[in-house]
Amino acid sequence: MRGLMQDWPLLCHRIIGHAALFHGTQEVVTRSVEGPIHRTNYAEIHARALKVSQGLQRDGIKLGDRVATIAWNTWRHLEAWYGIMGIGAICHTVNPRLFPEQIAWIINHAQDRVVMVDTTFVPVLEKIADKLPSVDRFIVLTDRAHMPETTLKNAVAYEDWIAQADGDFAWQNFDENTAAAMCYTSGTTGDPKGVLYSHRSNVLHSFMANTKDALGTSAADTMLPVVPLFHANSWGIAFSAPTMGTKLVMPGPKLDGASVYELLDTEKVTFTAGVPTVWLMLLNHMAANNLKLPHLKMVVCGGSAMPRSMIKSFVDMGVQVRHAWGMTEMSPLGTLATLKPPFSNLQGDDRLDVLQTQGYPPYGVQMKITDDAGKELPWDGKTFGRLKVSGPAVAKAYFRVDANILDEDGYFDTGDVATIDPHGYMRITDRSKDVIKSGGEWISSIDLENLAVGHPAVAEAAVIGIHHPKWDERPLLIVQLKQGQNASREDILKFMDGKIAKWWMPDDVAFVDGIPHTATGKILKTALRDQFKAYSFPNAAA
Ligand code: AMP
Secondary structure (H helix, E strand, C coil), X not given: CCCCCCCCCCCCHHHHXXXXXXXXXXXXXXXXXXXXXXXXXXXXXXXXXXXXXHHHHHCCCCCCXXXXXXXXXXXXXXXXXXXXXXXXXXXXXXXXXXXXXXXXXXXHHXXXXXXXXXXXXXXXXXXXXXXXXXXXXXXXXXXXXXXXCCCCCCCEEHHHHXXXXXXXXXXXXXXXXXXXXXXXXXXXXXXCCEXXXXXXXXXXXXXXXXXXXXXXXXXXXXXXXXXXXXXXXXXXXXXXXXXXXXXXXXXXXXXXXXXXXXXXHHCCCCXXXXXXXXXXXXXXXXXXXXXXXXXXXXXXXXXXXXXXXXXXXXXXXXXXXXXXXXXXXXXXXXXXXXCCHHHCCCCHHHHHHHHCCCXXXXXXXXXXXXXXXXXXXXXXXXXXXXXXXXXXXXXXXXXXXXXXXXXXXXXXXXXXXXXXCCCCCEEEEEECCCCEEECCEEECHHHHHHHHCCCCCEEEEEEEEEEECCXXXXXXXXXXXXXXXXXXXXXXHHHHCCCCCHHHCCCEEEECCCCCECCCCCECHHHHHHHCCCCCCCCCXX
């Protein structure tokens, strides 16, 4: 027997419809690419998104066609998202920080028909435009006054383009499992892989994101997503914030400490989200200028492990920290670290211990850890295993890749190695390809990196496994010092000594001027392994 409830498909554009109707005057503030602060609201965004839909339809874009965006977080980008999805086209967010050849590869793989691009990235696209045969036209996300001279095919300024639509248009209705958006994983090895979100997965994910112990903002909050719309589905914020009528503050192209601080302060932001690098820049700027953020209540941090010293800095400022883990394939929220009752009264280091874990999942994500053979491992907080996940907003396949990516129980292998404790708190110890295998035991490179960056002279640290004749692999600590600071190999090892098991101690420390990163800001270990491939430990006697 089937339930007798209405068939009300979970469609992304209904979210902006809801925001326009019930929170129409709620502001969306942007530091525009052109420079000035721009103010609009959900009612206007909704109205203009309808014009985007109408314009795309007039240009011949149909259900299932891919429309790319290469853009910062702005109100126009948000309009484009909803306008593209509103006719059942697929909003493909392209990461502009990728190499131009990778951008071309991704656009070709997705077969994008239209590209909406910020003025910032027009020169990059001009260089690869002749390699993009699927693209019929480029829409530059600006007005006529700021439209650059460009050789891009059929280029038009966005404002001119939507001015041709009268907005007398109705959102379309289709099955909720229709594809809505796509995002390619940055992929440190092999070709990038396209993750294809559905309307249903995005809407369910926004419900998940909006639970109190996840992103949980309300109409009384002001949210600044530093995380770009082109990173991992913007952590779902482009959907979750309008669902709740949360005021949005979009940082545009300026993500440095001073610019982010200025917006957090002037717009009285209560809730913000981004990767550790961004918070490092913000905290440095605040410390150097003795600044405070009295309105800020919550910082969500994910994308890579949040260092303990950073968690402490925010906690000491009276700001709550929510360490989150997820991935593009998970829409992307997987887990968040909030303090459940047994832990809520903990203080000092004990409290930081829990906040530093990656946390536990909201309802809608299941997880398990297994050994290499797929056998489930115990949740004792000590045993490392491959972390596998399932849920309605977790990928079951990659776009145009004919391969099964799920195990026999329907779980996706995240490629991360983790422990889970008896309370369900998960702790990432490594990427499976980065974990250091020493004498048959595993050493967590992330734990060592976190510890090393706690040294006051260390700006960034990376640990890689180097072949060792006796132990198979041993850890090499690679350190970039803060400008103007000094520390020797011995200083750093002494600082780490006693804080970890003896056999986890790095066998050596190498100093570098810079640590390479991927386009999403993660340490590029493949490049470091390459750089140090001729290295051998001074004490490596068999
Ligand atoms: P992406 O799909 O680009 O967002 O990358 C996902 C990967 O980033 C995960 O599989 C993890 O390896 C890593 N990651 C994300 N959040 C965290 C975190 N809080 N701590 C450690 N690693 C993280």
